[in-house]
Amino acid sequence: MAETRFDVAGIGNAIVDVLARRTDDFLAENELVKGTMSLIDADAADAVYGALGDSVEISGGSAANSMAGVASLGGDAAFIGKVRDDDLGDAFARDIRDIGVHYETEAAKSGAGTARCLIVVTPDAQRTMQTYLGASQDLDPGDIDPEIVKGAAITYLEGYLFDPPLAKEAFVKASEIAHGAGRRVALTLSDQFCVDRHREDFRKLVEGHVDILFANESEIMSLYEVSSFDDALQAVHGKCDIAALTRSEKGSVLLHGAGEVHVIDAAPVDKVVDTTGAGDLYAAGVLFGLTNGYDLARAGRIGSVAAAEVIGHMGARPLTLLRDLIGSI
């Protein structure tokens, strides 16, 4: 096998997060349902953005956040995702490169603008998201650079990109290139509603193409249509080589092969400020661990520490260099 150029190559939505702290009243006034992520069109994006007012803009997107985490942990990460050649697109590219992630997907010269996610954080640290996917949905198989995928130990796919048909094709192409080069493929289920929309396709992808599956409790329960976490755990057993299942403050459970199961605690957090990015950074920690020779339990503990860092402040990308936090774990 050729030498790896990257530990992980993430493929996902290229989104700029627009974050604002607001009260529950703001949610009610704008008819937003707390804790959900809903997709909006360009007009609605403009309307909510106008109502939001004062806010902070940070490059985001689930797999992109994870790649930022891998880089912060000291790993080599690449990202593939589509922006438009507009101001937000420039900002996205600048931010992700600044943190050390390789990013060279060509910006679209026409069509929808760069994607943005309007995130309202209420005082209970819950996030309510309104996402305009714009250009990020226009990723197509031509954007998958075979040299990046072949050069990455793990190619990491973001479930949110399952909605646009061409992006789904891009996933299959990337999986085939990765496996053809003897590499591994990871998938995050991203969102329980996303799982509801694509349950059969996700099941096929998991059994046919995925070596490492990431899901939170509600996503894995949705995938297998069961009503308890333990039932989901039994259902996923044997479906892929590794499954890493997150449970918020209950920590995570990692399965490997026929009989290896690890129950990993959440890392302590002084104050939960904003849970945006917790799952993304957990995945970053596990992916970093798996590509840097750590055993599965330690990979899980690194995931817990990375997730704890990101929920201790606003925004879905680490503010501390994560490599400094994982020395003794």
Next chain:
Amino acid sequence: MAETRFDVAGIGNAIVDVLARRTDDFLAENELVKGTMSLIDADAADAVYGALGDSVEISGGSAANSMAGVASLGGDAAFIGKVRDDDLGDAFARDIRDIGVHYETEAAKSGAGTARCLIVVTPDAQRTMQTYLGASQDLDPGDIDPEIVKGAAITYLEGYLFDPPLAKEAFVKASEIAHGAGRRVALTLSDQFCVDRHREDFRKLVEGHVDILFANESEIMSLYEVSSFDDALQAVHGKCDIAALTRSEKGSVLLHGAGEVHVIDAAPVDKVVDTTGAGDLYAAGVLFGLTNGYDLARAGRIGSVAAAEVIGHMGARPLTLLRDLIGSI
């Protein structure tokens, strides 16, 4: 194999619990360390009992509580444990028979008085225990009725009885009778300090005689001298047929054979009043489940429900008929 007469026969300390709600100041005044269980002699028992004043007396003892739980769930339970022929001994026997547990161990006619456990419950629902073991420690191999052990699908041993050498002999005798009759043997580690005192003996017993092991997080970590729950989980893997490991509000993890692992949530509790007996009732639920044809995950869920009932009120025995709570789980 002969027909079973009992689902479970428990062997443990026959103790009367003396419960009182007091503030943290009471603990400080009497030099008691919150959350611990310490052993005291007859004189100290009289002194603390005097300081305690107003209190409630309820028959207790760890394995005896579990047998009360099995009976409350609708199972057939027997108990073997030693009292003195005094008032507390009469009360113990009357209480345990009232709830439907078969109990016929002969009371000692001389020697130490019936055991009592002085339990101070602070406003945070923590319990601090001072135990005078008295007559309960004088259990000897002659008290093990072979007909009861042979007639029980599972013989359940309480780790606390590992301190007196004759009681330990009684355990080995009971295990050999049980296995000779094709029955199963279960053990609860009871207490992390108890594990510290008898680590090597417990490890030998677990590997040589025990089919079903119960332990909480600190006990199993002490048994294998590791610093995380997951490390303990890996260490116990393969050491006995079934391990049921409790984690307070984090629920429990049950292992079976080479690769079956269940992660079971704690059952919801409106208000935690007194955690005394949580582990005992969890064990009752699992033992009832295993001897009544339920799968391991459901046995664990029954354990969670039984534990949730007992921590919702003062005292270590159920106040509700547990069989009425488990219909749909």
